[in-house]
Amino acid sequence: MLGEPRKPWLDAVELKEKFHALTARHHPDIAGEAGDFQALNAAYQTLREPRTRLRHLLELECASIPGADAPPGIAALFMKMSALQQAFNAFKPASTPLAQALLAPERWKLIRSFKECLAVLDAGMDELLEELRRIDSEWPDKKPVDRLAALCQGFSYLSKWTGQAREALLSLNA
Amino acid sequence: MIAGIDLGTTNSLIGVMDAGFPILIAGEEGERLTPSVVHLPGPLVGRAAARLRVVQPANTISSIKRSMGRDVRFHGKNPEEISALILGKLKRDAERALEQTVSRAVITVPAYFNDGQRQATKRAGELAGFTVERIVNEPTAAALAYGLDKLNAKSKIAVFDLGGGTFDITILELNEGVFHVLATHGNTRLGGDDIDNALLSEIEIAREGDPLFTARLREAAIEAKHRLSLEEEARIELPFAEGETSFSHLLTRAGLERIARPIVEKTRGHCLRALADARLSLADLDQVVLAGGATRMPMVRRLVAALFEREPNTSHNPDEVVALGATIQAGILEGAVQNMVLLDVTPLSLGIETFGGLMNVIIPRNSTIPLKAGEMFTNAMPNQRSMLIKVLQGEREMARDNWPLGQFEIAFEPGAKGQARVGVQFEIDANGILHVLARDTKTGAEKIVAIQSAVDVSDEAVEKMLGDSVEHAFEDMNERILTESKLKASEMLAAVRHAFGIIDLSAEEKRKVEVLAREVEAAMESGELARLKKANAALDEGTQRLATLLVERAMEKE
Numbered sequence A: 001m002l003g004e005p006r007k008p009w010l011d012a013v014e015l016k017e018k019f020h021a022l023t024a025r026h027h028p029d030i031a032g033e034a035g036d037f038q039a040l041n042a043a044y045q046t047l048r049e050p051r052t053r054l055r056h057l058l059e060l061e062c063a064s065i066p067g068a069d070a071p072p073g074i075a076a077l078f079m080k081m082s083a084l085q086q087a088f089n090a091f092k093p094a095s096t097p098l099a100q101a102l103l104a105p106e107r108w109k110l111i112r113s114f115k116e117c118l119a120v121l122d123a124g125m126d127e128l129l130e131e132l133r134r135i136d137s138e139w140p141d142k143k144p145v146d147r148l149a150a151l152c153q154g155f156s157y158l159s160k161w162t163g164q165a166r167e168a169l170l171s172l173n174a
Numbered sequence B: 001m002i003a004g005i006d007l008g009t010t011n012s013l014i015g016v017m018d019a020g021f022p023i024l025i026a027g028e029e030g031e032r033l034t035p036s037v038v039h040l041p042g043p044l045v046g047r048a049a050a051r052l053r054v055v056q057p058a059n060t061i062s063s064i065k066r067s068m069g070r071d072v073r074f075h076g077k078n079p080e081e082i083s084a085l086i087l088g089k090l091k092r093d094a095e096r097a098l099e100q101t102v103s104r105a106v107i108t109v110p111a112y113f114n115d116g117q118r119q120a121t122k123r124a125g126e127l128a129g130f131t132v133e134r135i136v137n138e139p140t141a142a143a144l145a146y147g148l149d150k151l152n153a154k155s156k157i158a159v160f161d162l163g164g165g166t167f168d169i170t171i172l173e174l175n176e177g178v179f180h181v182l183a184t185h186g187n188t189r190l191g192g193d194d195i196d197n198a199l200l201s202e203i204e205i206a207r208e209g210d211p212l213f214t215a216r217l218r219e220a221a222i223e224a225k226h227r228l229s230l231e232e233e234a235r236i237e238l239p240f241a242e243g244e245t246s247f248s249h250l251l252t253r254a255g256l257e258r259i260a261r262p263i264v265e266k267t268r269g270h271c272l273r274a275l276a277d278a279r280l281s282l283a284d285l286d287q288v289v290l291a292g293g294a295t296r297m298p299m300v301r302r303l304v305a306a307l308f309e310r311e312p313n314t315s316h317n318p319d320e321v322v323a324l325g326a327t328i329q330a331g332i333l334e335g336a337v338q339n340m341v342l343l344d345v346t347p348l349s350l351g352i353e354t355f356g357g358l359m360n361v362i363i364p365r366n367s368t369i370p371l372k373a374g375e376m377f378t379n380a381m382p383n384q385r386s387m388l389i390k391v392l393q394g395e396r397e398m399a400r401d402n403w404p405l406g407q408f409e410i411a412f413e414p415g416a417k418g419q420a421r422v423g424v425q426f427e428i429d430a431n432g433i434l435h436v437l438a439r440d441t442k443t444g445a446e447k448i449v450a451i452q453s454a455v456d457v458s459d460e461a462v463e464k465m466l467g468d469s470v471e472h473a474f475e476d477m478n479e480r481i482l483t484e485s486k487l488k489a490s491e492m493l494a495a496v497r498h499a500f501g502i503i504d505l506s507a508e509e510k511r512k513v514e515v516l517a518r519e520v521e522a523a524m525e526s527g528e529l530a531r532l533k534k535a536n537a538a539l540d541e542g543t544q545r546l547a548t549l550l551v552e553r554a555m556e557k558e
Helices: A012-026 A034-048 A050-061 A074-090 A097-138 A145-173 B047-052 B079-098 B115-127 B138-147 B192-203 B211-227 B253-265 B267-277 B298-308 B321-334 B460-466 B470-502 B507-526 B529-542 B544-557
Strands: B002-007 B011-018 B021-024 B104-109 B131-137 B154-162 B167-175 B178-187 B233-242 B245-252 B287-291 B341-343 B350-354 B358-363 B371-378 B386-393 B403-411 B421-428 B434-440 B446-449
Touching: A012 A034, A012 B178, A012 B341, A034 A050, A034 B371, A050 A097, A050 A145, A074 A097, A074 A145, A097 A145, A097 B470, A097 B544, A145 B267, B002 B079, B002 B115, B002 B138, B002 B321, B011 B079, B011 B321, B021 B321, B079 B104, B079 B115, B104 B115, B104 B138, B104 B321, B115 B131, B115 B403, B131 B138, B131 B321, B138 B154, B138 B167, B138 B178, B138 B287, B138 B321, B154 B267, B154 B298, B167 B267, B178 B267, B192 B211, B192 B245, B192 B253, B211 B233, B211 B245, B245 B253, B253 B267, B253 B298, B267 B298, B287 B298, B287 B321, B321 B341, B358 B371, B358 B421, B403 B421, B403 B434, B470 B507, B470 B529, B470 B544, B507 B529, B529 B544
Parallel strands: B002 B104, B104 B131, B154 B287, B178 B341
Antiparallel strands: B002 B011, B011 B021, B154 B167, B167 B178, B233 B245, B350 B358, B350 B386, B371 B421, B386 B403, B421 B434, B434 B446
16 A cells, blocks of 8 residues: 555654655545545554554464564563552542642652653663664565564563553653 | 534534635624524524523523533433534524525534544534534644645644633644644543633532522623633622622632632643654644633643643634634535645544453554454354444543443354354544444455444433533532532541641641641531631641641652
8 A cells, every 4th residue: 555565664754754645645535435545544554553563564474473472571571560550550649739748759659660660661662673673674585573473572562561651650740 | 515613612603615715604693603502492592592591591501512422301302402403503694694505514523522422413413404524623623724824834733722611632743735633632521611610619609599690600700701811800790699789709810720720730631641642742843723712811821831832823713713624624525625634533442342341442542534443253152143242432441441332243153163253344434433344254245233322321410410400400519519528628637637747847837737627627517518618728728838848858758
């Protein structure tokens, strides 16, 4: 749909420009068919996210997607995230300024922990992206599908936890 | 000809394209704004109905938009039917002005409206005799109006839309005429109405058995609120409110802002979430534009300026910008506007309930629409004949915390476990409305699945709002405020005892707080709402220093 080659890395800005140009020509409000635009939209949504792009690539490359071990550090991060999330769920914010003042130390501690966690998650995401670029530079001579499957899983976990940590920080700062 | 309509909580407008430009049409009385007020039976709509609001409050309906998609009735009519009366008036006004039939329309809704609320709005349009060509999101419409004259530019804008009943924040990217919504967030029950309610309960606890007085007071308070956007103080006056005596209350802008602050502050979190979902930082934004009447308030403008670190663009009239945008979208659909196209998103994640009562997301929030997503269902047991699928909308992990859209049943061919397969397509159309298609993998036949609408447990507050007697509503409202005040009092009393254990106040200071705390206890005992509210406020005020000391002490320990 977007005329992109089948590879692990795509430039986000170029992809978006292409999507906008095609939208301006094929959107059903202007000229096109609803079904065609839906397909274009689905293609863009799939390709813009590393996680969904990789899954799609793996589906094209392999008969069945190889099972992947959790990337190193993921298990430890999982424990940390769920402990934090539990502490966050247990935290009941107060409605009056005095009661809020009493809870301030606990709130600050949670905010600090989530911020630290977010930094670790960001660093983890950067690592995954770096590896993805490395694989891309040798593509299609080398096709390490097992590594791609592991990366795909890594992106899944990290983006989910990043969302959770961000949401928790927003409500703690409110 | 397609008309553009802003069906607002407080006011509604209609417009059409004229020689490439959107124009708004004035009603019989020469005003472009038609109050979204209906008087029943009659019916009277608009300004005529608004005039009766203070005389017959029980027969006059305002803010019906807040009840859209809910199973409530007023004089035997549901919210769609009442909204249809407003749309019908706009239609007649447009036909009179244009001297031709106007039978097609684009209607706006808050971006954060869910599937049920959108469907209700569409049905309201149809009941009024329109073919509804598109349901478009209000902040996106506002962006179309703001972007009309800079189509060649590339820019990123935020639309802050605080109306009478709803709040939306939308982040868009404009690229050569493509208006691409990146993210939207909001609250369909946050707006100017909430400020009015808070103001009213602050000025005067509603008088039981005097709905007329309350209605007059509300009208006068709203007028004062509007004046305070330009002036520093306004007097709320009701001549001969109680026979001989008149009611008079001086409201300052600072006083109004103190009351409105907690409500206005609620917009902050939504803005930050939208930015995060759009994956933008403040520096990436080129401008922030305003829509909705409540953005006239200086404190709202200050909050927007502080939050987005820049002065908002106020070059359009916030009451009219959404209707102008709806009209432009109508122009796009009829081909009168070229080189513009709108890509909107679905505001809420769409999913189905899975094992353990969890929500399994199929289409995440802020996905560009129109969009299709497929899901394969298979039999979990041999010869299982059917499966019940519950469709949900919302962001919570547990299915029960999300909004139920409805349910449908898929039929399986008899077979071994995992043998029968039915593919289900979830499609969100350009209106943000869901359609479900089931495809039998054997025959390849697709059929539209009718979703059985979930029984909507009507919201208490809405029932009260629409109850036949305003008098009753206020009794119950006072009851609710009393419960809330008691909870607040208990929380504060516990906090005072706790804080005394940590902070050493001087004997004099301690005695002062104790006196205030004893009054709260006594007021709670008495069950008198006015007294308790006053005592709570005094204790809140009197413990400010204690709260500051606590925070300072905690900061030292950090």
